[in-house]
Each structure stands twice: as C-alpha cells, then as structure tokens.
Amino acid sequence: MTVLDSRALNRATLARQLLLERADMTPSDAVSHLCGLQAQEPQEPFTGLWSRLRGFDPAALDGLLTGRTVVRTHLMRRTVHLVTAADVLAWRARHEPMLRQRVLGTYRRELDGVDLGELASAARAVTSDGEPRTMTEIAAALAGRWPAPGRRALGEMVVAALVPMVQTPPRGLWRVKAGVRNTPLAHWLRREPAPPAPDGTDPVGAALVRRYLAAFGPAASADLRAWCGLAGLPAAVAAVRGELIAFRDERGRELLDLPDAPRPDPATPAPVRFLPAFDNAVLGYHDRGRIIDDGHRGLSVEGARVVLVEGRVRATWTVDAGTVAVSPLRGLTRAERAAVVEEGGSLASFLSGGESDGVRVTEG
Structure with a gap:
C-alpha cells in the first residue's frame, strides 16, 4: 500500500x-x-x-x-x-x-x-x-x-x-x-430538515464521508470523526469503501480517499496564506500534523489566527489599529518574509477597505 x-x-x-x-x-x-x-x-x-x-x-x-x-x-x-x-x-x-x-x-x-x-x-x-x-x-x-x-x-x-x-x-x-x-x-x-432514513440505513453518513474526503482527504476514520463529532460512522465508511482507495501515512494509519481527488506532487510550491480563527483546514483532523507542528497544536484550539508558510503554520497574526501584525513561530527566510509581507498587505487592504497601514512582522 x-x-x-x-x-x-x-x-x-x-x-x-x-x-x-x-x-x-x-x-x-x-x-x-x-x-x-x-x-x-x-x-x-x-x-x-x-x-x-x-x-x-x-x-x-x-x-x-x-x-x-x-x-x-x-x-x-x-x-x-x-x-x-x-x-x-x-x-x-x-x-x-x-x-x-x-x-x-x-x-x-x-x-x-x-x-x-x-x-x-x-x-x-x-x-x-x-x-x-x-x-x-x-x-x-x-x-x-x-x-x-x-x-x-x-x-x-x-x-x-x-x-x-x-x-x-x-x-x-x-x-x-x-x-x-x-x-x-x-x-x-420554509422547509423542515430531512428526517432520518426510515429503514435504518445511513445515506447521510455515507454522503458525509464522500464530502469530507473531497474537502479534507486523504484521511483516516478518526479524522472524519474529529471533524464532524459524529459516532456511528464506521458503518457509513464501510458502505462506501468500495468507491474509495486506500493509503498509509508514516505512522501506519489507513487513509481513505476518493480515486479522482487531487493529490498534487509533494514538490509543488505552496503560497503564503492567512487563515482565520478556528479554520477547519487545521481543526478538521484528529492528526493535525499534516499542517501544524505538535508543539504548536494548542494554537488551533485557542482561536489563534495563523499564517501558512510553505503550507505549514509558521506564524500567528492579529489586526492592530489597521495593521496586520504577524508574529513568526520561527525565523523566516528573506524570501518567506517578503511573501508574508506581500500577502499580509493584501489582507490588510481587504479588511480595511483600502485604508490600512499595511503589515508589520515581528522578529521570529
């Protein structure tokens, strides 16, 4: 595998x-x-x-x-x-x-x-x-x-x-x-929510599995449960397993995925991105190590806004008097800092309607 x-x-x-x-x-x-x-x-x-x-x-x-x-x-x-x-x-x-x-x-x-x-x-x-x-x-x-x-x-x-x-x-x-x-x-x-399936099947659970993998996969069953909080999903996973493909992560966990979902070349460059508090790109997994280091995992549940540099959480950010203030979690290279300043400046302009004082990056 x-x-x-x-x-x-x-x-x-x-x-x-x-x-x-x-x-x-x-x-x-x-x-x-x-x-x-x-x-x-x-x-x-x-x-x-x-x-x-x-x-x-x-x-x-x-x-x-x-x-x-x-x-x-x-x-x-x-x-x-x-x-x-x-x-x-x-x-x-x-x-x-x-x-x-x-x-x-x-x-x-x-x-x-x-x-x-x-x-x-x-x-x-x-x-x-x-x-x-x-x-x-x-x-x-x-x-x-x-x-x-x-x-x-x-x-x-x-x-x-x-x-x-x-x-x-x-x-x-x-x-x-x-x-x-x-x-x-x-x-x-002006509509009532759909009732549970009367025959004991779980079509909603099966749909959630497919939708979750489209937005978050490849992922383990524990990741799916961490995202939605639902118990009783193993049966839903089993119902759609024939539609899925399987991988392993480096810990040996089975990861399921949709066959045609994107899995880019790992060498693909990743742009700087500013994420809001509690973004599901971080919270939507039991194992968040794919995007945030274990030592910084607490940030994901504390409501910290985070900055992705080369795809990983490398800084936090706040807004202070119209300025986007970035606090690196480790030192940034010159190129990384320039990319953070560029993207942060665009965010500051968006948040302020063009009246921002820009971005400030503290020393990491």
Whole structure:
C-alpha cells in the first residue's frame, strides 16, 4: 500500500481546501465544497473565503446570508458553522444525537430529570412565530416550567440541540457587530430538515464521508470523526469503501480517499496564506500534523489566527489599529518574509477597505 508522507498529505490538504491556489468559485459553491466554515467568530469566514477565492467580494456572502442560501447554525462538533441551506436541511437530523450528548456533557447535572422531549415541544411552541430571539429570551420563556436547571442550561440545550435553529442576520454580516438572535430553521428556510432514513440505513453518513474526503482527504476514520463529532460512522465508511482507495501515512494509519481527488506532487510550491480563527483546514483532523507542528497544536484550539508558510503554520497574526501584525513561530527566510509581507498587505487592504497601514512582522 502506498505511503503518503506529511508533505504529500499537506499538499493534498491545501489543494482540497482551496489554499494551493485561489479558486474561481462562487462563495456558495465554496461553502458547499468546504462542508461549511467554522463561524463562531462572525467575521472570520470572510477572511477564510478571501484566502481561498479569487476576487472575493464580502457583499456576496452578505447576500447569501440575507437571501437564506447560507445559514449560521450549530452543527459539526456543536460549534457554529456557516453552511449552505441545502446541507443543513440534509445533515441536521443526523447530527442531533451528537448535539444533545455534547450539551449534556456540559449540563448533565443541571438537566437531570428534565424530559428533553417535553422541553423540545415547549421550545417549539415558544418559537413557533419565527420571531428572532436571544437564547436568554427563549430560556426565560421556559424557566417557569423548568426552574431548576438554570437558564443557561435550558437555553443551550434548546438552541444548540433540541430545536434546529439559525442565527439570523445582521449577525455575521460584513463589518456588522450584532448579537445572536435565533429562529427555527424550518421557519427561516420554509422547509423542515430531512428526517432520518426510515429503514435504518445511513445515506447521510455515507454522503458525509464522500464530502469530507473531497474537502479534507486523504484521511483516516478518526479524522472524519474529529471533524464532524459524529459516532456511528464506521458503518457509513464501510458502505462506501468500495468507491474509495486506500493509503498509509508514516505512522501506519489507513487513509481513505476518493480515486479522482487531487493529490498534487509533494514538490509543488505552496503560497503564503492567512487563515482565520478556528479554520477547519487545521481543526478538521484528529492528526493535525499534516499542517501544524505538535508543539504548536494548542494554537488551533485557542482561536489563534495563523499564517501558512510553505503550507505549514509558521506564524500567528492579529489586526492592530489597521495593521496586520504577524508574529513568526520561527525565523523566516528573506524570501518567506517578503511573501508574508506581500500577502499580509493584501489582507490588510481587504479588511480595511483600502485604508490600512499595511503589515508589520515581528522578529521570529
């Protein structure tokens, strides 16, 4: 079986994630291809798409959100993602057991004795008019019947798990600061999420395997689970295994992939790319060594924005008074520094509408 080293996996990841070269793709198609974008920080998806798409216009993503083609919702790993309306309608029921268990993992003691079916029914009644509400407002409407759990536990369970919700605009629009207000997914999209398959099969799981590999492969089953948070996927993997090809990584793990997916020559040069906080190019794997050194792995869960140099995380970045400030994690060569300054300057101009003071790179 062919062994793929970390460089080969890195270049495959960059290609699938649209980071090896910017794509001529619409924002909607990009969100779909990437299986959603991590979006708990509402402005970060704009940087994620700018780094991936040629000529990206933030107004296009705003239009998708206000036009209800793309939504903000709790989904993979119970985190807020930007996903297409088609995907959330297809995937939401498959994720619901995981969403419930993850909320219970935080609030099990507070929610002990609460009938979650009754809570879900009451929450649907409270939100049936479609009026966008804060989580606090939803919890307050339920607290008279369930006073013991506390409003945070009630609100989290309802909004993140029991009732499929979307976070309504202006939350998530370009350069807009707005709090989270929730409305039922079915009301926002005027369609109910697809129910689970009645025959015990898992077509959604099988589709997730294919879609994940298209955007993240080659990858191990543990990587797939780390990305979506779902249990019970071995059967879905087994169902599509005949469509896939297999490799090994240098640790001996089996890696699965789509036969015709891009696997560039490992010698392919990789451009500098600036990634937003919690980007799935880093978070979407159990083994993140293909893109970030183990010693810096903590950055991926701390919300650090990172810079890829030759395809790997080599710096972090922030914005300070209109300047993109880059802090290398190790020394940069003269050529690397020049490439970081060039790409960082373009990012600064994008973020500021052309009124930036540019980029500053500290000594690494």
